[in-house]
Amino acid sequence: MKRNKQIDIKRAVALAATFNFLCSCTRACLLPFLTLYFRQLGLTPAMTGIIMGAKHLISLVWSPVASLLSKHYNKRRAVINGSLVCSAAVALVLLLIPPTDVHTQSSSCNMTNQSSGLGDDLLMSSVQPETFSTTAHPKHLVSQPGVTVPAKTLADPESATTSEASLYLHADNRSHPRPSQENVSIVVNDSVREPTVSGSAVYPAIGSSAAALRNKRSDLKSEELPGGETPEQRSRFDFLGSLKAMDAQHQLFFLILITVSVWEFVSAPLEWTADDGLYEYLDFADASDRYGSTGLWRLLGAACGVAGAGLLVSQLSCLIAAQTVRSAVHFYCYAGLTALALPAASCLPLYLNRKRDRANGLLKAAQLVRGSPRALLCASTTLLVGVAGSAVENFLLWQMADHGSNELHMGLSVALALLSQAAFPLLAPRVSRLLSPGRLLALGAASLGLQCLYYSFLWGPWAVLLAQVLSCLSGGALWWAVKVQCEEVATPGAERSVGRVYSALSLHTGSGLGSFAGGFVVQTYGLAWLFRGVAAGLIVWCVCLLLLQWRAPRQRRINYSRLLAADASEASDSESEQERDWLDKAMDDDGSNNNYGRRINH
Template structure:
């Protein structure tokens, strides 16, 4: 006979916690700093918002589809291992892209990070804030950076590069060759002579310009008629070429990386559910927040200690990618040893659609869904552009990593206070409190005056994100039936982390491009404040639907059945104990 395999629940939970810790650690080394890297390459805020919004949109659609396919074909372990290896390889492709301008090689280095020896002079380009994209990003840019004559000279020389190619070419034509000695006495004569012979020179220059423009238009028409994508990229300027290349790599990266989380969750949950221990799976969740806090804080500390360039033409921001790839190699042994449930019967019922129907059928659940959507949109604005705000005030990766780590640790600490808070506030009110705390954080970020000033506001994440997800968890238990809480929770997380984040990223990029970072945070704070005023009124008007407790119904039915059976037994005993009762009753029945 075939021996049944014994399931070690403690060992499975330990492996699940270790995997969540390491995977969150690896992602936190890179993903929070990704928009900062895009800014260093020379992407505008609108381009950055489009890239991040597309990333969340791909994850919204492909994560459940990939998890369903891996379950249907019993390829979960292969999908997990392939996702880890491919995500690390595709992420490194971003390092091969050149910046839109040579001066944008200067990353987020601030003057305090530069170590200059007495015998060497600092390049003027290192003191130029070339990472700022066109348009008003903030009212104040690098207040702590000293203004030197070399920096002013470099700004003057780099200004034509930020303009159109035609302007830059005309500027180079009107400049003198620095190699030729300047003669002050003959300067005016040469200018006057050129002006006197202007018709001939101008006519020839006009002919040359027209021929160049005609050649350029002809080349453009040939490239468009050829319907070649690479040819169309070559016809664009350097910034748009970079944008489309970044967008393609990020989409490919998300396609190979997003199936990891859903596939691991499904396999571990079904493995523990097979052993009747699915209720203990949530114990591994806090380890993900702790791992993310350690990863973002450690990465910020390590990168801030490096020089501006770790190698020839390699900025120190590339260390985030190398750390991510190295940690993925450490995760592979844990991924190989993960206990996963092998499904022998394919479940064709789409439980996620049933969870959506449960949320849609409850008015209070719909209000909770709208709240998570708005919080996701506002949270994406903070995640994408808070580091830009810190950088504009002279902050380094150390300030950024510490600020994000404090927020994650504060969020992880809320379950310790949930018991006391639940006695004072209902889950519906805690939902409004969580949204209000995020709005207060956004308002605080708009008035940021120094890099370190972001740290106190991060402590509000305990009653912001922590309280919000605790209220969402309670709402899932009230709406869902037994065994469907996890799918309902996935609906809320998808609305917040992917759909809301996608919409917020698209909108935030264009807002920053138009009015700047400060007004972006103020607008997000105003929207959340308005919703926090409307939410209690809508909750008061919404009908309260009580969940049917099936265990109590079964217990009540069992007690009623036992009472009726006991009554029948007692009636039979009473009749049997009578001396002539049973025989007289039988005789009467025979006469009738």
């Protein structure tokens, strides 16, 4: 009783819910829109996929290692606070990286209310690629207020390399009038040339004069170096020197890759470290069953964050400062909400249980999954779901932007998917009576495949909302079936470790591999064929999954509590008559003694 008086369970659960809500809201303000920001900077789909894949793989390796180190040195709270502060700082560093001038991927906004020449310059740099390739559709030049429409992703399997060029666009309407819709040209070193399509964007062609000017500029730089050193000699030991030798787009790619890797390195330990400390605290207070409520608060926080950020950004003008585009608001919201999460992190209840070895727990959990055929089928399904989920996570907003969606449409669509996923526990009792966990797992994967197929045929800004309701099955039902599978496979006390094995396979391993492959598929075939290929693969796997589940042997766990109860019932049935005879005999003896005493007294 003394231990329970010292620990306030309700306060601990409330603090944990607040912390998880704020952290999820913080990530949702930025991460869903991150690939869209990379596209506006000028990265190709393949480069975006490599960056996101590296991000997932770093989290896969570093999260458990950092959590173990923080437990070993008893520095969990310092790791949590440091991760929050450093992640906000590194995220703001991304805003310092300038966009490449290889091609134009800026936001397209209505600049009629902009009186300065800078607004005209932004409008010139945000012309849709269709205006360069054809003049049959001038409607693409008409921009709507507050709409962010990056350049449409096109597929070109023959050319995947980019060209370096400088666009001399004149913004002063008084001296250089704006080009009309019927005739749009690009001035590259005093020569007008038709642009070429490469990869997923429009690149202007380079004349021989541009190459000669670039070579002459590099020769002048090499002559100015002290000591007679050439840039090639210095770049052998200087990575920055090697970056200078690249074209503008590859420089941008490597700078973003390094920054995102550092960002994931400092932010990855946050979730595992906080979860371990909180779970051990509740387990110490014999209230580990209350830990499951944190998942619901994460979904609600993510829904609020992505919807709020989308609504806020969509209401802003194209420029919120002299040179700052409105996409930077996502990063500012991320930093601001991180500051709000710091007080909750300082008060978060944590406990250090040195007897619990999580490293051995994860290895035993992996062995349990490997030893069960049905568990292996569930693991394979979560891996494929992670691959498919990476396509939705990385490139769904690209597909929506190509069909006229702005940040408001994007934020509300992602929020609707999260809310649908959070609503499945209300339907779980009824659905579990109709379908087994294995069939429900196949139904969840098939629902995700249908969503991807629907994404490939979008026709308007709000069309995506119809498919987001299926996230109740593709997200909620699927992970509910995975949770049931964890309980069937895991030994007592190992449920969380088995669950982490499944989440690592889906959220990090599958997402990382899917990001690498998805970027190259979009680069080669386009966005629509990426979603169609993912849908076809999931549907085929669901059919195979049902057949394999039917053939796989079912291994039942021994429920020791029921076994003891059964033994007790059998013993009671066999000995009931003897106990009844003994009790009747004792009562008769007691009654006879009392009657004998009464006769003596009389």
